[in-house]
Amino acid sequence: SRLLDVLAARKDPYGLFxxxxxxxxxxxxxFKCISGYVTQILIITLNLHIEKTFKFKTGLLETTIVTVYFSSFKMNDLQRDLSFLFSLVGTEFIRGVSGGERRRTSIGMELITEPPVLFLDEPTTGLDASTANAVLTLLKRYHVL
Incomplete structure (x- = not known):
């Protein structure tokens, strides 16, 4: 993780040469602003639906790099690729999407901006083979792999 953080310009390379x-x-x-980074620990608002989470992300970006047309186009793509788009993320008290669906959501949130470089910190950790395959299929579809 440290090497990935240094490569992504997210950590000070102090002590390294x-x-x-x-x-x-x-x-x-x-570089930190133009690249995408998906952390190992998922950072998603737990009490929102997946669709609202994506709309929140695009809403934050609209004034800078994402137009309304682009946002709706991306939402259509995401709706096609993520069948669970209208599901609740969930909390420890409210049933929500699975771990793999959360992982694909966090990756999708970074893919919205179409970064030229996307760093993924252990994207398949804790997932079974089928779910890991779904994550990799999503990455291939968006030409990340």
Whole structure:
């Protein structure tokens, strides 16, 4: 995780030496802003439906890089790819989506912005083979793998 954090410009490389190159060029100063990062620990609002979670994310981005047309286009894609889009994320007290569906949701939230580079910290940890395959299929469909 530390190496991935350093490569994604999310941790100070104190104590490390060398340079991080992107396509042979030094890593740009704004690399953290233009790349996507899916953490190992899922960070999702638990009391919202998956659709509302995506709309919240696109709403935060609309003023900067995501237009209303782009948001609705992405929502249509996500609705096609995520059959559980209208399900509640859930909490420890309220039944919601499965761990694999939460994982695909967190990946989908990063894919909304179509980052040129997407870092995934152990995207299949804790998932069974079928669910891990579903996660990898989603990544292939969006040309991440």
């Amino acid at each position: 060398g340079e991080v190159l992107i396509d042979g060029a030094p890593q740009p100063k704004n």
